[in-house]
Amino acid sequence: MAIDLQAPPESLATTRSGRRGRRRHVAVVTGLLGVVAFALFVATMMIGSFPVTVWEVVASTFRLSSDPSVDFVVRDLRLPAASTALAVGLALGVSGLVFQKILANPLASPDFVGISAGASLAAVSSIILLNVSALFVSGAALVGALVASLLIYLLAWRDGVTGYRFILVGIGISELLVSLTGYLLARADIFEAREAMTWLVGSVGNAGAPQLRLLLVVLAVLLPLTLVLNRHLDVLELGDDAAHALGVRVETMRLLLLGIAVVLVALAVAVAGPLPFVALIAGPIAVRLIGANGSGLLAAAFVGAVMVLLADIVANHLLPVPLPTGVVTGAIGAPYLIWLLATVNREGRGG
Amino acid sequence: MTLTHVRSTGSSTAPEHRHGGGLAVGLLVLLGVLALMCFVSVTLGTRDVGLGTIWKALVEPDPTRTDVTVIRELRVPRTIVGLLAGLALGLGGTLLQGLTRNPLADPGIMGINAGAASFIVVAIMLFGIQDLSTSIWFGFLGAAAATFVVYGVASMGREGATPVKLALAGAAVTAGLTSVTTGIVMSNVDALNQLRFWQVGSLAGRYWPVVEQTAPFIVVGSLVALLAGRALNGLALGDDMAVALGQRVRLTRTVLFGLVAVLAGAATAACGPIVFVGLVVPHVARAICGPDYRWVLPYSALLSPIILLGADVLARISAGDGELQVGVVLGVLGAPAFIALVRRRNLAEL
Numbered sequence: 001m002a003i004d005l006q007a008p009p010e011s012l013a014t015t016r017s018g019r020r021g022r023r024r025h026v027a028v029v030t031g032l033l034g035v036v037a038f039a040l041f042v043a044t045m046m047i048g049s050f051p052v053t054v055w056e057v058v059a060s061t062f063r064l065s066s067d068p069s070v071d072f073v074v075r076d077l078r079l080p081a082a083s084t085a086l087a088v089g090l091a092l093g094v095s096g097l098v099f100q101k102i103l104a105n106p107l108a109s110p111d112f113v114g115i116s117a118g119a120s121l122a123a124v125s126s127i128i129l130l131n132v133s134a135l136f137v138s139g140a141a142l143v144g145a146l147v148a149s150l151l152i153y154l155l156a157w158r159d160g161v162t163g164y165r166f167i168l169v170g171i172g173i174s175e176l177l178v179s180l181t182g183y184l185l186a187r188a189d190i191f192e193a194r195e196a197m198t199w200l201v202g203s204v205g206n207a208g209a210p211q212l213r214l215l216l217v218v219l220a221v222l223l224p225l226t227l228v229l230n231r232h233l234d235v236l237e238l239g240d241d242a243a244h245a246l247g248v249r250v251e252t253m254r255l256l257l258l259g260i261a262v263v264l265v266a267l268a269v270a271v272a273g274p275l276p277f278v279a280l281i282a283g284p285i286a287v288r289l290i291g292a293n294g295s296g297l298l299a300a301a302f303v304g305a306v307m308v309l310l311a312d313i314v315a316n317h318l319l320p321v322p323l324p325t326g327v328v329t330g331a332i333g334a335p336y337l338i339w340l341l342a343t344v345n346r347e348g349r350g351g
Numbered sequence: 352m353t354l355t356h357v358r359s360t361g362s363s364t365a366p367e368h369r370h371g372g373g374l375a376v377g378l379l380v381l382l383g384v385l386a387l388m389c390f391v392s393v394t395l396g397t398r399d400v401g402l403g404t405i406w407k408a409l410v411e412p413d414p415t416r417t418d419v420t421v422i423r424e425l426r427v428p429r430t431i432v433g434l435l436a437g438l439a440l441g442l443g444g445t446l447l448q449g450l451t452r453n454p455l456a457d458p459g460i461m462g463i464n465a466g467a468a469s470f471i472v473v474a475i476m477l478f479g480i481q482d483l484s485t486s487i488w489f490g491f492l493g494a495a496a497a498t499f500v501v502y503g504v505a506s507m508g509r510e511g512a513t514p515v516k517l518a519l520a521g522a523a524v525t526a527g528l529t530s531v532t533t534g535i536v537m538s539n540v541d542a543l544n545q546l547r548f549w550q551v552g553s554l555a556g557r558y559w560p561v562v563e564q565t566a567p568f569i570v571v572g573s574l575v576a577l578l579a580g581r582a583l584n585g586l587a588l589g590d591d592m593a594v595a596l597g598q599r600v601r602l603t604r605t606v607l608f609g610l611v612a613v614l615a616g617a618a619t620a621a622c623g624p625i626v627f628v629g630l631v632v633p634h635v636a637r638a639i640c641g642p643d644y645r646w647v648l649p650y651s652a653l654l655s656p657i658i659l660l661g662a663d664v665l666a667r668i669s670a671g672d673g674e675l676q677v678g679v680v681l682g683v684l685g686a687p688a689f690i691a692l693v694r695r696r697n698l699a700e701l
Binding site (some may be wrong): 056105107109111112113142153155156158163165168169170172173174175176178179180182183184185187192193194197200201202276277278282321323324326327329330331333334335338340 | 388420455460500504507513514515516518519520523524526527528529530531533534537538540543544547548550551552553595627628631674675676678681682683686689690692693
């Protein structure tokens with residue numbers, strides 16, 4: 001009798017400690033990812049034809065010292081690209097995972113469901129047809145991404161929006177936009193076409209200061225907001241009926257989260273062009289690292305940042321010829337898909 | 352729903368033959384339409400050439416006249432390339448939809464054309480292969496690799512290759528390949544210039560060499576594909592039923608996927624990556640002749656070149672001074688059809 005009474009509290013205690021342990025695991029892994037991202041952020045500014053030490057970078061970035069030559073190299077030359085990579089990575093990582101959760105598909109990513117394609121068509125049109133400045137191109141990309149998302153949302157609407165219809169309509173729209181982009185590229189003169197094709201690959205190197213500032217401000221607002229809304233995201237994942245029963249206004253919440261993710265992607269694309277695969281891969285990697293218990297949004301953001309920073313280092317310093325960042329992130333995509341094929345197939349799960 | 356289904360299959364056995372006769376007449380009509388489309392494609396163009404001259408150019412050519420050269424060296428091969436590519440894409444799409452039992456399967460959407468395209472570009476850029484007779488093999492290889500990866504990734508998980516997963520995996524593969532291809536080509540302005548024309552999918556500038564190199568593969572591939580009706584009908588019943596009917600499912604699938612790679616690879620080598628033809632054509636065919644693949648295949652084989660040549664003619668009429676590529680026309684016209692299919696309530700019904 002006494003034993004019977006004692007048994008439940010014991011198991012309760014173990015679950016509780018287990019949960020605490022998992023939560024600690026999530027926190028530790030997320031923290032580590034953040035540290036790695038920051039280390040890469042600093043490292044990006046150290047490498048180059050004018051090597052700078054860690055302390056010089058940190059001191060110069062946070063305005064603790066004033067050595068004119070170091071300040072020039074770090075603040076004026078390297079800081080913009082490094083912070084672009086960091087910010088774009090954070091934005092793509094978060095929004096990719098939000099997309100995957102809302103659309104309930106681990107392969108869903110804003111790169112493929114027409115949003116980047118909208119940004120690309122708008123940017124390429126403004127480069128080729130209007131011949132305007134970089135700031136205007138970014139603005140056009142932003143508007144293009146937002147318009148494309150709205151169009152997809154409306155076309156996918158039929159008593160609400162389901163994940164699979166949004167994805168498929170998005171892919172259809174994407175094909176349409178890509179063929180129009182191809183048409184513009186084919187009729188442009190070679191120099192404009194080259195500029196447009198460079199933009200289409202995506203690179204963190206040529207971001208303008210105003211665009212970057214906008215992305216940083218928006219990120220500072222939307223990233224915490226997404227983390228706060230994360231609870232609803234997890235409820236939405238349980239399915240619409242369950243979410244309703246738990247008191248979540250499903251359609252409103254989905255629209256809000258989708259809107260946040262779209263804005264983040266649109267800004268990231270406006271700043272750096274459509275860097276492929278970051279948004280697709282960051283989420284799954286983060287989830288794999290922290291396990292199924294945590295939400296992984298912050299971890300996904302850090303993984304995204306790590307990816308873009310690493311890709312930037314590889315593209316600029318490790319390859320024989322410096323290439324746009326997007327080539328490297330794109331090249332990661334194919335092995336990732338094959339890896340997915342190998343591992344997930346064996347485990348007999350996957351989406 | 353089930354009741355009507357049972358009734359329709361039950362009653363379809365008796366008037367099968369009469370129905371079959373009607374369908375055969377339908378095929379003849381389509382053949383006539385196709386011939387008309389070829390005629391239009393040869394007669395229409397920026398240079399105004401009279402019908403008499405065209406006839407003469409075909410029957411007793413006079414190589415010194417420009418009109419004759421335009422007809423014989425430009426328009427006729429262009430039309431034949433359209434014919435061949437249409438055949439390959441339509442049959443490739445039908446095979447894919449049957450194989451994956453997926454209404455949204457298409458060599459373009461699934462990234463198979465993109466696989467062929469990027470391998471061909473790599474062959475030209477990295478290995479300096481200029482003649483199509485070698486680079487077409489890279490096209491086959493790329494198409495096969497893309498098919499393998501896309502279908503493999505998409506069929507993971509319990510519910511198998513759903514339309515969404517196939518389309519997403521195809522889009523992912525396409526995106527990865529495109530950025531890598533552009534990256535390789537980036538440093539070389541000439542290659543970049545070639546790539547941008549090649550990426551859209553066009554029948555312009557396709558002359559006799561293209562016809563000669565791709566025709567054998569497409570003709571043989573199409574003949575084999577036309578014989579696959581019974582096998583596809585078996586697969587449509589589900590793997591278990593197909594096995595029970597004595598089909599070797601795995602072998603059939605492998606052979607037919609290989610056939611898709613050959614058809615899509617050759618079509619892409621001929622005119623660049625073209626989307627949506629292989630998607631829409633089988634649906635039109637099924638709307639005419641029902642789900643029996645022994646009819647769907649020949650109907651697709653005729654409908655698809657009609658659509659491709661029609662789109663090319665439309666592109667030539669509407670372009671005015673510049674060049675509008677057939678791939679663009681098909682992208683713009685095909686997307687609404689695709690979205691309409693997606694919005695249909697009973698999507699997963701193949």
